Amino acid sequence: MNIKKLTTxxxxxxxxxxxxxxxxxxxxxxxxxxxxSGDTAWVTMDGAISNSLFYFEHHxxxxxxxxxxxxxxxxxxxxxxASGKYRSVFDAQLTRDxxxxxxxxxxxxxxxxxxxGKNVRWRGGVDEMGEIPAEAEDLRLFEIDRLMQxxxxxxxxxxxxxxxxxxxxxxxxxxxxxxxxxxxxxEFQFLVDGDPAANLNVVVIRGGxxxxxxxxxxxxQTDAQGRIFVEWEEPGMYWLEAELEQSGKLxxxxxxxxxxxxxxxxxxx
Amino acid sequence: MNLSRSFSSLLLVLGSACVGAEDxxxxxxxxxxxxxxxxxPYVAIWIENSKGQHQRNLALWYDHDMRDDEGxxxxxxxxxxxxxxxxxxxxxxxGLSGATRLxxxxxxxxxxxxxxxxxxxxxxxxLVVEAAREVGxxxxxxxxxxxxxxxxxxxxxxxxxxLGRVKLTVQP
Numbered sequence: 331m332n333i334k335k336l337t338t339x340x341x342x343x344x345x346x347x348x349x350x351x352x353x354x355x356x357x358x359x360x361x362x363x364x365x366x367s368g369d370t371a372w373v374t375m376d377g378a379i380s381n382s383l384f385y386f387e388h389h390x391x392x393x394x395x396x397x398x399x400x401x402x403x404x405x406x407x408x409x410x411x412a413s414g415k416y417r418s419v420f421d422a423q424l425t426r427d428x429x430x431x432x433x434x435x436x437x438x439x440x441x442x443x444x445x446x447g448k449n450v451r452w453r454g455g456v457d458e459m460g461e462i463p464a465e466a467e468d469l470r471l472f473e474i475d476r477l478m479q480x481x482x483x484x485x486x487x488x489x490x491x492x493x494x495x496x497x498x499x500x501x502x503x504x505x506x507x508x509x510x511x512x513x514x515x516x517e518f519q520f521l522v523d524g525d526p527a528a529n530l531n532v533v534v535i536r537g538g539x540x541x542x543x544x545x546x547x548x549x550x551q552t553d554a555q556g557r558i559f560v561e562w563e564e565p566g567m568y569w570l571e572a573e574l575e576q577s578g579k580l581x582x583x584x585x586x587x588x589x590x591x592x593x594x595x596x597x598x599x
Numbered sequence: 600m601n602l603s604r605s606f607s608s609l610l611l612v613l614g615s616a617c618v619g620a621e622d623x624x625x626x627x628x629x630x631x632x633x634x635x636x637x638x639x640p641y642v643a644i645w646i647e648n649s650k651g652q653h654q655r656n657l658a659l660w661y662d663h664d665m666r667d668d669e670g671x672x673x674x675x676x677x678x679x680x681x682x683x684x685x686x687x688x689x690x691x692x693x694g695l696s697g698a699t700r701l702x703x704x705x706x707x708x709x710x711x712x713x714x715x716x717x718x719x720x721x722x723x724x725x726l727v728v729e730a731a732r733e734v735g736x737x738x739x740x741x742x743x744x745x746x747x748x749x750x751x752x753x754x755x756x757x758x759x760x761x762l763g764r765v766k767l768t769v770q771p
Contacts, residue, residue: 365675365681366672366675367671367672367673367674367675367681367685367686368668368669368671368672368674369667369668369671370667371672483686485686486686486687487686509682511682597678598678599678599679
């Protein structure tokens with residue numbers, strides 16, 4: 331139990347860059363393919379938290395909150411889930427035609443404090459805050475709303491699973507995320523709690539960082555409608571991320587940290 | 600009844616006035632390749648308009664007769680065709696799907712009465728041939744043409760890897 335909890339905490343801390351644990355760690359899922367054909371198809375997914383993209387070199391991604399939505403919006407069970415030293419992995423069998431959304435949503439509170447001379451990390455909901463001892467010192471609380479997505483399409487693309495939930499930072503594809511091609515411009519809209527997220531900084535990084543000297547990140551900012559336009563110059567797997575910090579929504583003395591990331595595949599024409 | 604009959608004959612007259620017996624004749628060469636592991640390529644042949652919009656499928660050569668249609672797993676490797684048309688279709692498609700071909704030159708003829716090009720409006724088009732080979736590469740050739748042609752017009756392109764010579768003859 332403790333180990334599992336610690337793993338989750340480490341994951342949250344690493345991926346949210348909480349307080350002094352701030353780092354360049356990136357959390358991601360990497361699909362074996364995003365465009366598939368055939369009657370039935372399998373996709374296998376890696377998940378990791380790492381510095382460099384897309385390499386397994388730090389920590390496996392927790393899959394406790396993994397959800398897969400099939401093209402009809404119905405849940406699909408992940409198969410062969412496993413977690414290794416540096417990465418997690420699972421498979422999904424795609425029988426229906428259309429677009430599947432793989433996502434991990436993390437919503438809750440993260441706390442860090444000192445208790446009896448020790449640094450303690452805590453995670454829970456507002457109604458579980460009683461678990462934090464009254465004599466805790468240096469208590470820092472964060473509201474966490476985090477979303478990680480990957481889109482995979484068998485057959486013709488569909489959009490049924492793109493509906494925003496109106497919680498935290500979300501991305502609504504305008505260009506279908508499994509229809510990204512070199513030389514074309516794609517449009518995505520970002521929402522914060524369901525409203526357009528204007529002036530949001532979005533970073534897009536192509537994988538394969540190990541084989542070049544610079545990260546070459548594409549830095550974008552959303553317009554008043556929360557939209558970004560990305561022109562793809564090279565094919566590959568891309569990691570897209572946006573982060574936003576606000577004052578607490580649930581708690582006066584907390585900061586709210588929201589993040590969104592997706593792995594997108596860009597194909598050559 | 601009389602009315603409908605005269606309407607049909609009117610259509611026939613109009614039809615023959617606009618279009619004669621135009622044919623598209625296509626020679627597609629699948630090159631012999633000296634590679635350690637050779638698989639016959641998947642090939643898609645289609646017509647797009649001058650804006651690149653898909654118009655008509657002419658041929659699709661793939662492993663169409665495998666158990667459980669397993670060969671359709673690799674159709675997405677015909678990247679452009681898959682995006683423009685394939686992903687919308689349910690395989691196999693009658694009159695379109697056929698087996699992969701050995702190295703050689705294949706002649707395909709499409710008369711304006713054939714399902715593939717019947718009723719294609721007059722205009723500028725491109726014939727597109729895309730080939731993708733298992734454990735090999737992919738190649739795409741585009742041959743622009745005018746439809747219908749006033750005189751017999753021949754164009755050709757030479758592929759460099761997965762395709763050999765592709766020749767298109769548009770006959771009036």
